[in-house]
Amino acid sequence: MKLLIASNNAHKIREIKEILGDLFDEILSLREAGVSADPEETGETFEENARIKAEAILQLTGCAALADDSGLEVDALGGAPGVHSARYCGRHGDDDANNALLLRNLAGVPAPRTARFVSAVALARPGQPTRICRGTCEGTVGFAPRGNNGFGYDPYFTPLGMDKTFAELPAEVKNGMSHRAHALAALRRSLEEEG
Secondary structure, three states: OEEEEOOOOHHHHHHHHHHHHHHOOEEEEOOOOOOOOOOOOOOOOHHHHHHHHHHHHHHHHOOEEEEEEEEEEEHHHOOOEHHHHHHOOOOOOOHHHHHHHHHHHOOOOOOOOEEEEEEEEEEEOOOOOOEEEEEEEEEEEOOOOOOOOOOOOHHHEEEOOOOOOHHHOOHHHHHHHOHHHHHHHHHHHHHHHHO
């Protein structure tokens, strides 16, 4: 079966391919499939946004589609940036501005600044109900960036039980413990049970 990943985020696509690659005959990003759609995320939860994107790509292409919506929930900020993580600063995908705003909003908040990364993945397939799985990774938000790997808030997020940020971890380590890894692992189990 061919699977389209409803994203053009190269980091996200690589992570999904590494985790689910052996379950599908072919996994393509929207760009690789020649699809230029970018469904608007109008949901109020990660699950709603993932469903919107996956079902829109399925409807457009007729191919199975996987979408993810993920973000950072910071306890001291009442769960913000949450579903607005990628556009926290008002512009989509501006990691530097998003991180700068996060640090400004956390000014004066002492450690530990507890938070979690959340990911919801939705798999939409022809003639079948959409499957949605959620994963989380608990941790803390630091005061300064550390590491050059990863993207988004990774240089500031240290998972519980670790002394390195997501941006300091090798991809294979992060992929084994990340919020997206947990959501994709749950999806994988669900698909394997299906046979």
